Amino acid sequence: MAFKEGAGSGGSTKSTADQKKILALVENLSQTIEDVSQQLWKNPEISLEEIRSAQYLKEKLTGNGFKITSDKVAGVDTAFVAEFHDNGTPCTPIIGVMLEYDALPGLGNKAVPRKEPCDGDNTAGHGCGHNLIGSGALGAALALKEYMDKNKIPGTLRVYGGAAEETEGAKVYMARAGIFNGVDAMLHWHPWYKACSMNVSTAATNMMYIEFTGKSAHAGLAPWNGRNALSAVEVFLHSVNMMREHLKPTDRVSYIIKDGGDAPNIIPDKASVILCCRGKSRAVVQKHVLWLKDMVKGAALATDTEGLAIEYFGLYEILPNDTFAKRVDEHLTRVGIPEYTDEEIKFAKQLQESVLKEKDESSSGNDPVTEDFEWKKQKGMTDSISDDPHGLDIGGSTDVGDVSWFVPTMGVVMPGAPLDVNPHTWAATASYGSSIGTKAAIAAAKVLALTGLDLFTDPEFLEGIKKDFDDHTKGFEYVSPVNSRIEKPVGGDFERLKKYFTK
Numbered sequence: 001m002a003f004k005e006g007a008g009s010g011g012s013t014k015s016t017a018d019q020k021k022i023l024a025l026v027e028n029l030s031q032t033i034e035d036v037s038q039q040l041w042k043n044p045e046i047s048l049e050e051i052r053s054a055q056y057l058k059e060k061l062t063g064n065g066f067k068i069t070s071d072k073v074a075g076v077d078t079a080f081v082a083e084f085h086d087n088g089t090p091c092t093p094i095i096g097v098m099l100e101y102d103a104l105p106g107l108g109n110k111a112v113p114r115k116e117p118c119d120g121d122n123t124a125g126h127g128c129g130h131n132l133i134g135s136g137a138l139g140a141a142l143a144l145k146e147y148m149d150k151n152k153i154p155g156t157l158r159v160y161g162g163a164a165e166e167t168e169g170a171k172v173y174m175a176r177a178g179i180f181n182g183v184d185a186m187l188h189w190h191p192w193y194k195a196c197s198m199n200v201s202t203a204a205t206n207m208m209y210i211e212f213t214g215k216s217a218h219a220g221l222a223p224w225n226g227r228n229a230l231s232a233v234e235v236f237l238h239s240v241n242m243m244r245e246h247l248k249p250t251d252r253v254s255y256i257i258k259d260g261g262d263a264p265n266i267i268p269d270k271a272s273v274i275l276c277c278r279g280k281s282r283a284v285v286q287k288h289v290l291w292l293k294d295m296v297k298g299a300a301l302a303t304d305t306e307g308l309a310i311e312y313f314g315l316y317e318i319l320p321n322d323t324f325a326k327r328v329d330e331h332l333t334r335v336g337i338p339e340y341t342d343e344e345i346k347f348a349k350q351l352q353e354s355v356l357k358e359k360d361e362s363s364s365g366n367d368p369v370t371e372d373f374e375w376k377k378q379k380g381m382t383d384s385i386s387d388d389p390h391g392l393d394i395g396g397s398t399d400v401g402d403v404s405w406f407v408p409t410m411g412v413v414m415p416g417a418p419l420d421v422n423p424h425t426w427a428a429t430a431s432y433g434s435s436i437g438t439k440a441a442i443a444a445a446k447v448l449a450l451t452g453l454d455l456f457t458d459p460e461f462l463e464g465i466k467k468d469f470d471d472h473t474k475g476f477e478y479v480s481p482v483n484s485r486i487e488k489p490v491g492g493d494f495e496r497l498k499k500y501f502t503k
Contacts (some may be wrong), residue, residue, distance in 0.1 A: 004433070011330050011461070012454055018495035019334070022453050026446045027145035033445060034141040034438045036060060036160045039129035041433040044103030044124040048491045053101040054078040054161055057134060061159060064142050065149065075488030078102075078163035079170035081179065084145045085156045093184040093462060094156040097141045097408070097448065098400065100165045101134040109426040110432035113187040113350035120411055125429035128166065129191035129416050129440075132432055136414075136441035140448035147453065148153035155456045158183065162399065168207075168313045168489035169399025176480040180406040185324075185455050188400055188409065189444040191416025191432060192423065195337050196386035198411035200318060203252065203278035204285045204482065205397040207313040209494050210236065210296055214305040216269040216300070225275060226267030227304050230260050233271040236307075240275070243291065250393045251288065252278040258494075278397055281317055282481065312490050313499055314481025316401040320391035323468040324410035327461060329388055332412055333449040337440035340381055347434060348380035350419035355427050358493035381436070382415050396423075405478055408469040412447045416440035432462070 003048030012019070024050070036057070045053050058068055061082040070081040085091060086325040107127035108118045117123065126132075141159045149159065160179075163170040172178060190198060212233055217392025240253055277292060279285040293309045300307035340348070403409050417423075417431035431437055454461050485500040 004043055008501040011327050012400060012450075012458070013456060014453060018453065019450060022042055022143060022199055022449045023335075023446055024148050024237055025146050026139055026442065026449050029139045029142055030442050032060075032142070033135045036135035036138055037131050037438055037441055038163045038433070040101055040134055043103075044108065044122065044126055045106050046124050046168035047102040048076070048078060048489055050078040050102050053134070054080060054163060057099060057138060057161060058082065058103060060138060061141075064271065066147055066159065070179070072171065073161075074173035074179060076163050076170040076173055078161070079118040079174065080161035082106055082159040082161070083156060084148070086148050086152055086154060090156045091154055092156070093464050094182060095452055096157060096158045096180070096183050096186040097137050097144075097452070098160045098162050098171070098403070099134045099137050100130040100188060100481045101136065101491055102164055104166055104424060107424070107426055107429050109429040110490055111430050113347050113355050113430065115426050125426070126392045126432050128428040128435065129428065129432040130165065132191045132437050132441040132444075133189060136462050137187070137448065139445035140187070140452060141443065143445065143449045144452045144456075146449055148456065151243050151282070153456050157452075159242055160378055164489060165399055168491070169402075170401045171399035172313070172315060172480070173489070175402040175406055176422055176482060180403055183407040185465060186403055186407050187410040187448050188411040189336070189448060190411060191422055191437065191440045191444075191497040192413050193415050193417050193419050194386050194413055195332060195384075195415055196413050197325040197328040197332065197388050198413050199322065199391060200389045201280070201320055201391045201393050202282065202318045202401055203250065203393070203395055204282045204317040204401065205315040206277045206285050206289050206311050207359050208277065208289070208292065208495060209272065209277045209312050211235075211272040211308045211494075211498075212272065212303070212305045213308070214269045214299060214303070214351060216266070218268050219265045223267055224465055227267070228267050229271035229305055230268045232299045232303040232307065233257060233260065233273055235302050236295055237273065239295040239299065240292070245259040247288075247387040248280070250395075250477055251284065252276070252395055253288070278395065280393060282314075283503065285314070310497060310501055311483065315397050316405050316481065318398065318401045319409070319469070319472055321403040321408050321410055321465055321468045321472075322388070322390065324408055325388050326464040328410050328412050328447060329456060331447045332385055334450065335446045337382065337385065337415060338443050340439070344434075344436050345380045348431075348436065351421060351431060352380065352418045355425075380418055382419055402481075405473065405476065406453040408465040410451075410465075412444055414440040414447075433461060442491070459487045
């Protein structure tokens with residue numbers, strides 16, 4: 001693992017000796033980080049079903065001196081909170097570290113540089129690297145706990161088990177329940193193909209369930225007696241696709257048809273859509289949602305059906321914090337990018353070649369994206385640290401956003417995959433299950449541990465990130481994006497969801 005002694009030390013007040021101690025603690029936990037990563041990766045569980053993963057992580061924490069203070073938190077059965085404090089009594093500062101451990105459906109793949117599903121019936125896979133997030137953040141927390149214990153550092157270290165990040169993130173329900181109240185700072189991380197502070201602004205999001213009700217009839221004998229709910233879905237989705245022309249580049253609308261009927265010779269009386277609307281901010285998303293609801297009404301009128309539109313989940317955008325990011329960048333420079341073996345570089349290039357082949361097969365000719373990728377695959381892995389994004393808008397979403405409006409929050413991005421191999425793909429799953437992914441988790445744990453040490457021992461730094469936070473949240477009042485009628489994640493039970501709104 002690369003280690004650049006003394007590099008980027010301008011901001012931290014801790015001595016090089018102290019930093020070496022915390023880095024050594026993480027290094028000693030390297031095998032634990034790898035074991036946890038592989039355990040989660042080989043046993044992927046999708047959102048809200050991470051029963052074994054959550055229990056495994058809780059056992060790792062309690063076996064290393066943490067106490068589970070909350071389980072099945074805020075109505076989410078696979079979410080938890082663990083805590084450590086040196087003197088046995090909670091005290092300030094309260095510093096949090098966030099774990100994630102849910103997988104994605106249909107993205108299972110062996111850790112090989114080609115598309116090759118894993119053996120067995122489980123088709124899920126860690127295509128977003130939550131096996132690495134869980135193991136790397138856990139490693140940082142265990143190192144910080146050991147350092148606090150040995151050196152009698154006052155404060156409270158909390159670990160948040162953030163279940164279901166990919167669907168109905170537990171952190172949103174935790175935020176609504178006040179679980180983050182009183183926390184002084186929060187740390188997290190994410191694998192990608194770059195290395196930088198995670199000082200970005202993710203997209204705010206609303207998830208919607210849309211259903212049309214018509215009347216069934218024989219599609220050949222007497223279709224005039226029916227009213228086609230699927231036709232209403234088609235009118236609605238055509239409207240959505242017309243809407244896309246007028247959205248800004250930071251906005252997104254994506255959807256799937258959940259139910260389109262049972263047989264082509266029966267006029268479907270029920271049809272439904274699950275839709276995700278993203279935007280630069282909560283205000284933008286809410287504006288789009290009002291437009292989408294009008295489309296539902298219009299589609300129902302056009303097809304003589306009844307329309308139902310329910311916002312069942314939502315997320316805030318991440319709030320950047322330049323002061324926090326600067327310190328993370330200093331420690332990222334100190335830790336450096338992992339050093340890769342010749343075999344790992346070969347794996348990375350082969351994986352890129354497989355992804356490039358997919359791009360070529362779907363490309364119509366001169367594709368600047370493919371041409372750029374052709375150059376990048378000559379390198380395999382990134383060999384440089386990217387500049388602070390300074391609040392750059394990105395298209396993805398995360399429930400970390402809701403946390404960031406309660407408490408100063410910052411993360412680090414580490415290269416867990418080759419250049420231009422993006423999350424939510426089979427190729428990402430393959431890389432995140434390899435030694436490249438493990439090295440990213442260990443490096444991230446070092447950056448988080450160094451930053452966590454500063455949060456506990458450098459009051460001036462902590463006050464600085466709080467001031468940055470206060471300056472950006474002045475006059476802000478958090479309003480949960482989840483309707484108060486919805487007590488816990490829907491988890492696909494839309495019949496239960498409808499009951500909340502049709503009583």
